[in-house]
């Protein structure tokens with residue numbers, strides 16, 4: 164599948180109806196989502212025939228993109244039932260078989276290394292400080308192959324240091340810098356959307372195959 | 373929810389040490405056919421908890437998996453078909469996952485297990 168084609172399909176998906184600001188529910192846009200999965204597949208072979216988990220799956224864009232690129236088994240994890248419902252109907256629409264688990268990522272217990280690849284757009288931690296780091300720490304515990312994630316560019320040094328020193332990553336690499344439209348995150352902002360610089364990361368856990 | 377997902381989930385209640393495998397209570401299950409991917413199965417065989425998969429598939433009414441299995445069986449097409457069916461084609465739609473240590477039930481609705489904890493379980 165071509166990148167443009169993937170982006171087109173993702174653009175047709177249903178998004179959050181009543182986004183819950185405290186959970187940082189904003190969609191991962193089709194531009195970013197398609198590039199994340201396309202790179203994971205075509206540059207690193209981390210998607211097709213793999214078990215892929217989407218952490219904080221929201222309406223399912225990242226996980227479904229993995230399914231479209233040939234992942235064998237995709238699981239979406241989110242704390243919010245309403246989002247999972249939308250994601251699940253998106254999956255039906257695309258005829259992609261995707262599993263979902265409603266849970267809080269912070270106290271999820273998964274067996275180690277059954278999941279090959281984790282893809283995620285974690286909460287950036289603007290509402291709950293450190294939320295993105297909680298996601299990253301769990302992701303690096305369960306993935307056997309790679310973790311793809313988006314984090315604010317302003318936190319780049321901190322992310323790299325923490326991933327390598329504390330979260331058992333053997334490598335942490337920024338693949339590219341992107342612009343992300345984050346809607347209404349700050350009450351004091353007059354504009355409806357703020358354009359935030361975001362890094363697309365690839366982390367490799369230690370003991371990866 | 374497929375049994376592959378079940379095979380990696382544990383009870384996450386605070387203080388529970390033997391939270392795996394979650395027992396399955398079935399109210400409704402469905403079967404969905406998917407193409408068999410031999411390389412994937414061979415790769416997964418090394419990772420799945422076999423006993424848990426056998427028990428899970430039995431509670432879903434499928435009792436074709438042998439109690440014990442080793443990698444030499446992967447040469448048999450028949451074995452691969454059964455493994456494939458149990459792992460990827462059986463879906464728990466309605467029912468519950470039950471913590472083996474405390475008996476706490478995690479409900480499954482429309483195929484989605486709810487693993488959220490109550491405040492006193494975190």
Ligand SMILES: C[S@@+](CC[C@H](N)C(=O)[O-])C[C@H]1O[C@@H](n2cnc3c(N)ncnc32)[C@H](O)[C@@H]1O
Pocket residue numbers: 186187188189190191192218219220221222223224225240241242243246266267268269283284285286287
């Ligand atoms: C930035 S959104 C990701 C959107 C998603 N990638 C999409 O395209 O729809 C963050 C998601 O994380 C979920 N979330 C926030 N805190 C969570 C937690 N502690 N555990 C699990 N999910 C959480 C939110 O419900 C939200 O769907």
